[in-house]
Amino acid sequence: MSITLTDVQKDYNSGASKDTVQIGPVTTEIESGGITALVGPNGAGKSTILTMIGRLLDIDTGQITVAGHDVVSTPSKAIAKILSVLRQENHFVTRLTVRQLVGFGRFPHSGGRLTLGDERYISEAIDFLDLTELENRYLDQLSGGQRQRAYVAMVLAQQTDYVLLDEPLNNLDMQHAVQMMKQLRAAADELGRTIVIVLHDINFAAHYSDKILAMKHGQVVKHGTPAEIMQNHVLSEIFNTDVQVIDGPNGHLAVYY
Amino acid sequence: MTTSLRQDIAYTTRDVMVEDRGARRRRLWTPAFAIAILIVLGLLVLSLLTGQFDIFRDEDSFWMFWVTRVPRTIALVLAGASMAMCGIIMQLLTQNRFVEPTTTGTTEWAGLGLILVMLLFPTASLFARMSGAVTMAFIGTMIFFLFLRRVSLKSSLIVPIIGIMLGAVVSSFTTYLALVTDQLQNLGIWFAGSFTRVIEGRYELMWIVLGVTVLVFVVADQFTVAGLGKDMATNVGLNYTFVLFMGTAMVAVATGVTATVVGTLPFLGLVVPNIVALFRGDDLRSNLPWVCLTGIAVVTVCDLIGRTIRAPFEIPVGLVLGLVGGVVFVGLLLRQRKKGGLVT
Numbered sequence: 016m017s018i019t020l021t022d023v024q025k026d027y028n029s030g031a032s033k034d035t036v037q038i039g040p041v042t043t044e045i046e047s048g049g050i051t052a053l054v055g056p057n058g059a060g061k062s063t064i065l066t067m068i069g070r071l072l073d074i075d076t077g078q079i080t081v082a083g084h085d086v087v088s089t090p091s092k093a094i095a096k097i098l099s100v101l102r103q104e105n106h107f108v109t110r111l112t113v114r115q116l117v118g119f120g121r122f123p124h125s126g127g128r129l130t131l132g133d134e135r136y137i138s139e140a141i142d143f144l145d146l147t148e149l150e151n152r153y154l155d156q157l158s159g160g161q162r163q164r165a166y167v168a169m170v171l172a173q174q175t176d177y178v179l180l181d182e183p184l185n186n187l188d189m190q191h192a193v194q195m196m197k198q199l200r201a202a203a204d205e206l207g208r209t210i211v212i213v214l215h216d217i218n219f220a221a222h223y224s225d226k227i228l229a230m231k232h233g234q235v236v237k238h239g240t241p242a243e244i245m246q247n248h249v250l251s252e253i254f255n256t257d258v259q260v261i262d263g264p265n266g267h268l269a270v271y272y
Numbered sequence: 273m274t275t276s277l278r279q280d281i282a283y284t285t286r287d288v289m290v291e292d293r294g295a296r297r298r299r300l301w302t303p304a305f306a307i308a309i310l311i312v313l314g315l316l317v318l319s320l321l322t323g324q325f326d327i328f329r330d331e332d333s334f335w336m337f338w339v340t341r342v343p344r345t346i347a348l349v350l351a352g353a354s355m356a357m358c359g360i361i362m363q364l365l366t367q368n369r370f371v372e373p374t375t376t377g378t379t380e381w382a383g384l385g386l387i388l389v390m391l392l393f394p395t396a397s398l399f400a401r402m403s404g405a406v407t408m409a410f411i412g413t414m415i416f417f418l419f420l421r422r423v424s425l426k427s428s429l430i431v432p433i434i435g436i437m438l439g440a441v442v443s444s445f446t447t448y449l450a451l452v453t454d455q456l457q458n459l460g461i462w463f464a465g466s467f468t469r470v471i472e473g474r475y476e477l478m479w480i481v482l483g484v485t486v487l488v489f490v491v492a493d494q495f496t497v498a499g500l501g502k503d504m505a506t507n508v509g510l511n512y513t514f515v516l517f518m519g520t521a522m523v524a525v526a527t528g529v530t531a532t533v534v535g536t537l538p539f540l541g542l543v544v545p546n547i548v549a550l551f552r553g554d555d556l557r558s559n560l561p562w563v564c565l566t567g568i569a570v571v572t573v574c575d576l577i578g579r580t581i582r583a584p585f586e587i588p589v590g591l592v593l594g595l596v597g598g599v600v601f602v603g604l605l606l607r608q609r610k611k612g613g614l615v616t
Binding site: 096101 | 363364367368369428492493494496497499500501503504506507508509510511549553554555557
């Protein structure tokens with residue numbers, strides 16, 4: 016039971032210059048359990064890989080399986096019960112309350128007609144992300160960070176073994192970013208979810224994840240534990256800039272300025 | 273035993289609590305809803321009693337009541353409810369608050385379908401004409417939606433502008449066709465959108481939209497999920513393309529039928545969903561009764577205004593709606609600009 020990528024490739028045609036940006040071919044395996052962080056410089060293909068695993072983006076060649084199910088050939092509805100995915104940008108004009116939105120996380124299971132069991136999962140997810148007080152507020156009345164938490168609550172309410180998140184710390188201030196990572200850590204430890212997350216901040220990745228998958232120029236360049244990645248030469252190589260790893264009060268810290 | 277009992281109680285309380293939290297999501301039968309129903313019923317009674325003909329004069333005059341007043345009022349109910357419903361469906365499918373059948377060209381395409389059938393088969397039945405309207409409405413709306421998916425527009429305001437432009441092109445083509453075939457007068461009556469012609473024998477097709485409304489109610493959640501955008505909808509396992517297709521078909525049927533029987537009802541689908549969203553949000557299943565009811569109320573009030581202010585003459589309801597809708601449309605724009613962000 017894991018996420019496997021076999022020769023996965025995606026080509027982008029950037030219209031003006033006629034340059035083709037190639038992501039992949041990527042062959043790797045993301046183990047079940049814990050948090051795996053995808054890191055790397057801009058344009059490395061982290062989001063592309065994540066959204067392809069989440070079948071939101073078509074794969075040009077290769078194959079992706081999640082818990083043994085091919086994400087392309089398995090019916091989308093079946094995938095929705097084992098995998099949830101949240102993109103970075105989520106804009107919609109639909110006016111929903113937090114509870115209504117989180118309730119749609121139950122859609123794969125109940126098709127919208129919520130049972131008492133569904134309501135319980137919804138309440139749990141809302142409480143888990145500290146949104147209890149806000150559950151009947153409309154999303155457009157919330158701050159960016161609160162809204163971000165509501166989206167995460169929605170994918171958690173979906174009760175899938177695999178949760179894919181594309182930069183969920185965007186829009187979050189320091190306090191809420193830390194809080195979000197702690198909550199995701201708890202979701203992995205207490206609820207047994209496998210979380211794959213694109214992170215910008217290498218220090219967040221090092222502290223909160225079990226495995227780090229580093230990408231560069233559309234390729235996986237390193238896949239290992241935080242301790243293996245948090246080394247001067249490895250990080251400098253990945254991020255194209257001098258990085259020094261020092262000992263902080265809570266483990267290794269990467270300093271790059 | 274005490275512990276298990278206590279546990280039982282604990283579970284029960286928890287169930288009640290959970291149920292209570294959940295119940296807030298979709299409570300429909302509120303006092304406000306009851307009052308709204310009473311108001312709409314009052315308006316409908318008023319519509320039944322309004323007119324030049326004294327229906328209480330003698331026994332024969334009651335026949336008039338059944339032949340004109342009742343069909344007209346039923347048509348008001350069905351047209352008002354369905355056009356408001358079309359608005360919210362289209363807004364969810366395009367994720368744009370300014371979209372509805374008359375700002376996307378759907379109605380104009382329906383008009384083109386009507387005139388095409390009239391030209392090609394001059395003896396065609398009302399049903400055949402309606403089929404033409406529905407088909408063209410579907411094709412036209414699909415073209416517009418596909419266009420929207422191809423082109424990412426910077427501002428949500430551009431969408432209705434393009435839609436209205438497209439509609440204008442289509443309707444000028446329709447006008448040309450009507451002009452060269454001496455059908456202009458028919459077309460003029462149609463464009464105005466009026467319930468005046470709705471009498472027994474001419475309105476029965478309107479019942480089709482009741483079927484559409486029931487269907488929409490059944491699949492309402494799928495439309496709300498589609499309103500979260502393609503990615504989120506796919507995430508929860510929705511077949512987005514299918515829902516888009518199905519929604520367009522439903523809108524086309526409702527718009528085509530209404531266009532055939534009544535004509536254009538501008539802005540109804542724009543005004544009503546936006547007002548309802550202000551108070552109740554966009555959860556379609558719990559809102560649909562409100563959307564329909566408000567649609568009926570707005571169209572009935574506008575029709576009553578049109579029937580009374582220049583009595584014994586009638587002003588087409590489309591004209592009144594256009595005026596009322598235009599004002600609300602501008603109000604919406606200003607409100608969103610004040611709130612900032614949403615328009616861009």
